[in-house]
Amino acid sequence: MPLLDERTWRAREAAHEARVDAWIVPHLERRRRGVKHPVLDFLFSYYSLRPAQLRRWHPGYGVTLESGPAFDHDAFLAKRGESVAWIRALLAATAARPAQFGCFGMHEWAMVYRQTQEEVRHNAWPLRLSPDDTAALVEERGVRCSHFDAFRFFTAPARPLNVLQPTRERQTELEQPGCLHANMDVYKWAYKLGPLVESELVADAFELACDVRSLDMRASPYDLAALGYPPVRIETPEGRAEYAAAQRSFAARARPLRERLIAAIDALPAHHPASAA
Template sequence: MQTRGSGTGVLLDEPTWTARRAAHEARVDAWVQPHLERRRAGLPHPVEDFLFTYYSQRPAGLRRWHPGYGVVLAGAEEYLPVKGYAAVPGGAAVSARHLAAQRPVLESLHRLLGATASRAPQLGCFGMHEWAMVYRQDQEQVRHAAWPLRLGPDGTDGVVESHRIACSHFDAFRFFTDAARPRNLLQPGRDDRPAFEQPGCLHAGMDLYKHAFRLTPLVASELVADCFELAREIRVLDMRASPYDLSALGYSPVRVETAEGKQEYVAAQRAFAERGAPLRQRLVEELARLLSVEVPAAGE
């Protein structure tokens, strides 16, 4: 049951918030536990483990449930030692002091996500970023060296050389090989993401998860999990369209070097852009809400 707290926000009684926490933990355990089992066994997975190894959020962080800013958890003393929380009338809640400290991050993400959402999706990259990351490298040099290149090094290089490369995402572009970097029509930088990012980019879609968990515990964990779920599916397309042969893992290739493969890729890319738009909008709205809160300079 939720009620209005005495000037402190929405109050969730203990049965309500513990049920939400249990539902969140059960949902994410389907993703977290297989990853932890593979890690213990020393069996890395280039698709399923990516969100845990590339991004800085630990599995335990994804699993920990938060209600978001403005919600008081009744009888939740266990949350008091958690970073960002404080005791308030009725229970525990994310503190105004923590909100104030995060304002620069909130403002930066609001600019980035708002700028990205304002653009039409661009769907003509055909996933060439993954090909540019292995351009002119031998099998032993590539990032996922345990998995063969479908077309071999020479065939892979030929695909790069015969395609227009227009990657708009800095965190993909920065992994291009030195030989591939000048071939990109765009030269995105670390500090100019709002000028380049667009909603058709697979990596911009996956990064919705990164932006969401950076806002923890200010946003509800259900939103973070929704972004993770989308990112996980995008990663499958990302690697199916890559130069790697992952058929041994059950992934059929999207042969973007062919006309048919390009059509398949664009259709999937468009679908992910459509699914990512409401998640991006939810993040923008949450950021606007948080930025609208008047926090005393002294904190609490």
């Protein structure tokens, strides 16, 4: 079993804490002041990992402090083995599927389709187009969303407009590596693996999720320029080209993160169900 001396352990722990504090501290300050942020709050509200948990450093499976107690990874696996196996299957299926880059972020528009300014989720911020023009764009462009956890937030009238009807049961079948939400979710799968993977990998996935979320909302129907998020105007050919180029870049960044998560699961002892997935 790998051992870390206390000096190395504390140095890595401190580096991780300093890195994630750059994200956590501003969030906690906004929360203290009651200020909502339509872009960054998502990373702490939609995703269930609390700031203190993100800040806690783990070295990964089987690594222990030379002079301290070992984390009981085997007990964790005995409880979560089936979940770990499911995560591996989803990651592997997503990685093996061809990436699609033709959705142009229309999922965010489908979430406000046929709603008034007062009804939309982030109603403190204006829409870039009128509700009628927003609806017309959704109907003209169509929606090609493969991600269930985006699709489930579509308005009821928007759901029949999607070329797919994703369900939780079809998640492993449908997720693909060009999808912004699938690439943000690499963070979710990293933290759900918890102490089995090193916290540096969780932080890498969080950083990717931050950048993806920025594009997601810049290409959305909301006008967030006043917050420092200039729009990606996917209603124009130039905006769609800009979106697809960024989407390809994020897919390339997500690929090695998925590979690292799969490798971490595959390195588990053979007697655990997750390692045989």
